[in-house]
Amino acid sequence: MHILLIEDDVQAAEYLVNGLGESGHVTDHAADGKIGLNLALNGHYDVIVVDRMLPGRDGLSIIRMLRADHNPTPALVLSALGEVDDRVEGLRAGGDDYLVKPYAFSELLARLEALARRNQPEAQQQYLQIADLVIDRQKQTVKRAGRLIRLQPREFRLLEYLMRNAGRLVTRTMLLEHVWDFNFDPQTNVIDVQISRLRGKIDSGFTVQLLHTVRGAGYLLSESP
């Protein structure tokens, strides 16, 4: 992925650039809003990460300028303001995702990868497949090794989301947001329990395990852990 990071905290940006680099992504960093906007308008990025409070130009206005220029590059807003209102404001300005500081690096990475994939054609496909697990999005059916697996509607949505992001880390908050449409911290391990139920349905009795837990980060649907 080619990522543009617009962030005025140079040290934090350095960590991010390193982290993203180690995860195989190339990152351009702009330390102020004007340079950032210039890069965003003229470069070709898979995803843009923009801090909300920037010298020179406010982060949300950069996104607005991009959208006014019909630039559809997915954008993730980073913010130290964490209230519900701010989040809604960020998404309204044209941001595609919103992350509150302090955040876990794994969370940011997972969200960026999910954003970058959003525009890909597979999002519209009727069948999604990984190994011998196939889901039919139209008929809402799941088969593993040709055998039909019964899932409740919400479990189906959970699996569908994981399939769409197959091979990539998906965090608990991402699942909560996209599968349950909740933006809050459910305190307990509700997501873990949901995942282990799903795992019981799709993985038990098969030698190849598809749904993996990434300790301290989230989950991964893939043929190899």
Add this chain to the structure above:
Amino acid sequence: MNLPRLFRTTAVRLTLRYAIAYAVVMGLMLAALFWTSSRYVDSQLEAGLEQELYSLTGKFESGGLQKLAQAVSQREEHGLEEGRYYLLVGRNGARIAGNLLAWPPDSNIPYDGKVHSVWVEDDIIPGSRYDDDAYWPVIVRELPDGSRLLLSHSVRQAEDLQESMLYLMAFILTMAVLLALAMGATLGRAILGRMDTISRAAGEIMAGDLSRRVPASGRNDEFDALADRLNSMLDRIQQLIKGIREVTDNVAHDLRNPLSRLRNRLEVTLLEDRSDAEYRHAIGKTIEDTESLIKTFNTMLDIAQLDSGNNRKQWSRVDLNTLASDLEELYRPVAEMKGQEFRLVTGEPAEITGSRDLLAQAIGNLLDNAIKYTPEGGSILLRVQRLEDAIEVMVRDSGTGIPESERQHVLERFVRLENSRHTPGNGLGLSLVNAVAGLHGAELKLDDNRPGLIVTLRLARNTK
């Protein structure tokens, strides 16, 4: 209480203004009264003179000059007492009868038998005292034989009457103004006194005594009402400040402890050379600790922000039935994993205006608590019920419950009951629910389920 300050009070200024207006109106009224009564006295005198002239002319007609002179002489005796004066002069101008010594110097009095105002000198008035001279009402008639008859009336009595009336009026006016001023001063002083009490209380509160309140006089008047409002405001402020203090204390405890634990772990890890796996483990643990610190910190900020109560910008209609069933879907597996029975009861449409995320967080916290504190095999009920004027969201469990004495206490921040020390959590769950309830104007009630806890969130309907 010094005078300039008293004069600056609204009461005194108002009273002064009223006193002036009152004095002007009263002065006009008294002037009108004075004028009318003077006119009345004058017209009485004139009528008397005209009547007398008529009667005396009658004497002349019946008995000639001699009878007239006789009649005049008769009347002049008691006429003096009434202040009536007569003068009868012959054709040559010589005095024939009467108690007036001479014809008034102003000889141009028309002989028309009508009353005229004529200057009468002291020296033609018998036994006159100094200052009797004045314009007197005078009536003159030339008789057919060329003699002339003059009748007049002293104005002394009328003047005396007018004078005493004037004195009386001045006295009344002065008294009225003085009374108004005195009343204003008393009023101002009374108001100043009450204001001083409030201002003194405010001063003491500013000096740091936050428990000080504005005393009420017990008269149940507008000042008591004001004092009451101020005291409620002070209660609220004190409560908020207490909240901030609690948070500060708790930050010290609930953030400092994990922070020092975290630092100790890192320091101890660095003491010796360790294997990669050990380093990994230590760093993993550290990240977990930071995670939980961030959570606690965020929740504290959320509560503080909710308590300040000004983020209703993004509110929308929230269907509590749908929300409850979404939450049930999310939490049911956890409950079932613990062998608990989880029931959802929803009924009639239950829409309110609010924040879906905050309400989800609040109900989620309640469900989380219920699952956490209910033993295996217990039961949990989530019910949404539409009432006449409210929608009630109830979470009922068969767990350990909360002793009645602690129920208010647990809504405060960082409070954890003794028997929950070993379970994970930061003691902010119920405080957050309480804050969300507060923001939505909802009532949060804790009851006993014998055994277990019933938490009811009562949200008013039609909250726009």
